[in-house]
Amino acid sequence: MLAKLTGFLLLGFIRLLTGAQARWYGCPPKAEQRIYFANHQSHADLVLIWAALPHELRSITRPIAAKDYWTKSNFRRWITTEVFNAVYVDRMGGKAPADAAPDPSAPVADPLEPLVAALQSGDSIIIFPEGTRGHADEPQPFKSGLYTLATRFPDVVLVPAWINNVQRVMPKGEVVPVPILCSVTFGAPVRVEPGEERRPFLDRARQAVMALRDV
Amino acid sequence: MSYQFLRNMDASQQISALFLIVFGVLMGFSVYGFVQSLREQPDTPLGDARRMELYNARGLLKTSWLMVTIFWVGWVLGDGVANALFGIVAFFALREFITLSPTRRGDHRSLVLAFFVVLPVQFWLVATRHFDLFTVFIPVYVFLALPVVSVLADDPQRFLERNAKLQWGIMVCVYGMSHVPALLLLNFPGYEGKGAFLVFFLVFVVQTCMVVQHMVGIKLKRPASVPNISKSFSWVHWGVGVLAASVLGALLTGITPFKPGQALGLAFIAAVSGSLGHLVMKALKRDRGVTSWGFQGMSVTGAGGLLDRVDALCFAAPVFFHSVRWYFGL
Numbered sequence: 001m002l003a004k005l006t007g008f009l010l011l012g013f014i015r016l017l018t019g020a021q022a023r024w025y026g027c028p029p030k031a032e033q034r035i036y037f038a039n040h041q042s043h044a045d046l047v048l049i050w051a052a053l054p055h056e057l058r059s060i061t062r063p064i065a066a067k068d069y070w071t072k073s074n075f076r077r078w079i080t081t082e083v084f085n086a087v088y089v090d091r092m093g094g095k096a097p098a099d100a101a102p103d104p105s106a107p108v109a110d111p112l113e114p115l116v117a118a119l120q121s122g123d124s125i126i127i128f129p130e131g132t133r134g135h136a137d138e139p140q141p142f143k144s145g146l147y148t149l150a151t152r153f154p155d156v157v158l159v160p161a162w163i164n165n166v167q168r169v170m171p172k173g174e175v176v177p178v179p180i181l182c183s184v185t186f187g188a189p190v191r192v193e194p195g196e197e198r199r200p201f202l203d204r205a206r207q208a209v210m211a212l213r214d215v
Numbered sequence: 216m217s218y219q220f221l222r223n224m225d226a227s228q229q230i231s232a233l234f235l236i237v238f239g240v241l242m243g244f245s246v247y248g249f250v251q252s253l254r255e256q257p258d259t260p261l262g263d264a265r266r267m268e269l270y271n272a273r274g275l276l277k278t279s280w281l282m283v284t285i286f287w288v289g290w291v292l293g294d295g296v297a298n299a300l301f302g303i304v305a306f307f308a309l310r311e312f313i314t315l316s317p318t319r320r321g322d323h324r325s326l327v328l329a330f331f332v333v334l335p336v337q338f339w340l341v342a343t344r345h346f347d348l349f350t351v352f353i354p355v356y357v358f359l360a361l362p363v364v365s366v367l368a369d370d371p372q373r374f375l376e377r378n379a380k381l382q383w384g385i386m387v388c389v390y391g392m393s394h395v396p397a398l399l400l401l402n403f404p405g406y407e408g409k410g411a412f413l414v415f416f417l418v419f420v421v422q423t424c425m426v427v428q429h430m431v432g433i434k435l436k437r438p439a440s441v442p443n444i445s446k447s448f449s450w451v452h453w454g455v456g457v458l459a460a461s462v463l464g465a466l467l468t469g470i471t472p473f474k475p476g477q478a479l480g481l482a483f484i485a486a487v488s489g490s491l492g493h494l495v496m497k498a499l500k501r502d503r504g505v506t507s508w509g510f511q512g513m514s515v516t517g518a519g520g521l522l523d524r525v526d527a528l529c530f531a532a533p534v535f536f537h538s539v540r541w542y543f544g545l
Contacts (some may be wrong), residue, residue: 019310029265054270171320178326179306181314 003082010083013196016053018182020171022052024189025215027159029054034125035153038065038104038161039139039209040128043069045163045168046135049126050084052184062087062118063126089124112145118160126161129205139209142202150192150201160187160205162212185212234287244276295342298396302338308522308529309388311508316380321368325381326359333357333390337406339487342398350395350401350537353390358382387496389430389520391529394536395453401545403535406472416471416478417485420460421531425493428456444498453490459488492530496522 014020022029038049046063053061065086080086090111098116109114118125127149129142148157165182188207192201233500251269256262268332288296309330318326333353340349362378398417399410429447437449464482500506508520 008432024270026268028263029270030263030266089361146440165314168318171323174323176327179313179330181310 001113005097006200007083010047011051012048017177017179018048018051018165020048020051021183022054022182023183023185023215025185027056027157027186029186031056031060032157033119033122033153033155034061034157034159034189035119035124035146035149035207036126036159036161037129037142037209038126038184040130040133041135041163041167041205042133042170045128046084046126047105048163048166049161049184050181057124059124061124061126064089064115064128086119112148115145115149116152119149119156124156129202139206142206144198144202146205147192147198147201154192157189157206158191159189160208160212161185162187162209164213185215187212187215198213224298234290238287240368241280242459245280248273248276251328255303264444279490293397296394297399297411298338298342301392301396302334305338305389305392305524306330306334308508308525309384311520311522312384312388313381315505315508318377318381319370319372320375321370322365322381325364325378328361329385329389331383333385337389337393338396341400344400346397346540346543348391353385357385357534361385379430383499387526387529391533392525394418394532395528397536398532398539401539402544403472403545412470413472416464416467416482417535418528419467419481420464421489421527423463424456424460425527427454427459428452428490431455441494444501445494448494448497455491457486481538484538485517485531487544488534489527489531493527495524495530500533 011020013114037046043066046065050058050061050063056146063084063086065080065084065088065215067088068085068088069076071088080088115125115127127146129146130140131143131145132140134140146158150156163182164185165180168178168180169182170177187208190205246270252273256265288509290297313326313329327515335354337349340352341372361381365374365378365381395414395417398413401413431452432447432449435452438449439446440449461479464485465475465479467482471478471479500508506524508522
């Protein structure tokens with residue numbers, strides 16, 4: 001109840017500040033199982049894409065939240081689990097201990113495990129394949145998680161998305177957000193072609209996201 | 216017969232009737248949309264297109280409901296709420312303006328100040344009838360305060376440009392817009408409580424000028440006078456538009472506290488400043504390489520930008536307001 005109310009108020013607040021405009025180019029908002037993958041420039045990306053999705057899709061779509069950031073305080077943990085219904089992931093690409101000898105037989109906790117579980121239960125997910133927030137104009141090279149998920153769940157539709165302007169709303173270190181229109185552009189679905197290698201696919205996916213910047 | 220019936224009602228009953236009609240139409244569309252959404256769409260490109268159409272139509276309908284409801288609430292609750300409503304319009308207009316004016320990190324605090332301090336204070340000054348302070352608050356005090364805040368962010372890159380943009384946005388969207396509700400509160404002797412008609416006079420005259428100018432442009436092809444800024448603007452069309460607006464103003468004398476000659480003159484002033492202000496805003500859009508203030512073709516109104524609709528008013532309102540105040544010594 002409290003979560004619903006918070007979600008409702010938050011949605012109104014985000015719309016007032018940013019418009020949270022969803023622009024569907026290439027695919028309609030449709031209740032099928034999807035992986036939305038988007039560029040990542042701010043922690044607020046998660047909130048914006050959540051707000052931009054239409055209500056019917058929001059309830060079946062789970063965004064990915066970086067565990068270290070979104071579980072830092074009780075409030076953050078509560079809002080990501082109760083309101084956004086997020087899936088926590090340990091951020092990949094962090095500093096791997098250099099002296100840890102790679103041991104293929106050791107049971108390493110797979111960071112994709114929570115995402116696989118969410119997909120298996122039929123939910124759609126929102127991921128940021130760059131892994132960390134970018135500060136340049138162009139997104140960083142995509143991490144391989146997207147490819148792994150795409151090959152493991154070939155029936156799930158992969159929808160690229162471009163999130164625009166969020167970093168202007170609340171730059172790092174500021175507390176008060178500024179009203180600036182933001183939009184999320186959803187593009188035509190991509191799929192792993194038969195026999196396509198990891199790297200070419202990831203580059204193609206990244207191009208698909210970047211192409212949405214100018215439509 | 217129904218016309219006679221409408222004529223015999225008093226002003227507030229007429230407005231109620233208008234709202235009833237609009238709400239009825241919206242209700243009809245909503246029911247139709249709901250029935251349509253019950254039909255199953257096939258998983259074909261055609262079905263996808265229909266789904267997209269329904270989605271867009273639903274968004275537009277929702278916006279219309281919201282706007283009409285807001286206007287209705289504003290009308291029911293009186294001047295204070297109407298003032299707040301214009302404040303909200305100014306907020307959305309400034310949001311569109313800032314979105315298309317690249318700012319840097321160092322501008323963040325100035326922007327916060329502009330949206331959350333300057334804007335509310337300006338409209339509060341209107342509501343409390345501090346007419347002298349409200350006239351100088353932005354051009355004098357804010358004009359100094361905002362650059363100081365930007366300076367403290369310690370970023371000299373494109374400093375003049377960034378500050379000029381913010382200043383312009385505030386002047387047009389906040390300062391200009393705040394003069395519209397100020398008309399509601401102007402105290403004409405023997406005209407108390409009828410400020411709404413002055414607002415109506417201003418809006419109607421300015422919009423007529425714009426529409427006539429546009430229609431004449433379609434019927435009567437003339438070479439553009441400033442082709443690099445506007446493909447459609449020509450002095451001939453403009454002259455016809457202003458003339459039509461001035462005549463309309465004179466015809467509307469009955470609802471204003473003016474004499475016919477004064478109404479004609481004030482309508483002329485409002486039409487000239489509104490239409491030329493619109494042209495100036497076109498130049499700003501050209502500079503940014505966009506055709507509309509709406510974000511990539513979409514905005515709160517669902518089509519085009521809000522600022523595109525109200526920019527003429529933002530320029531006309533301060534000129535009209537101060538002309539009236541000066542001429543009648545109010």
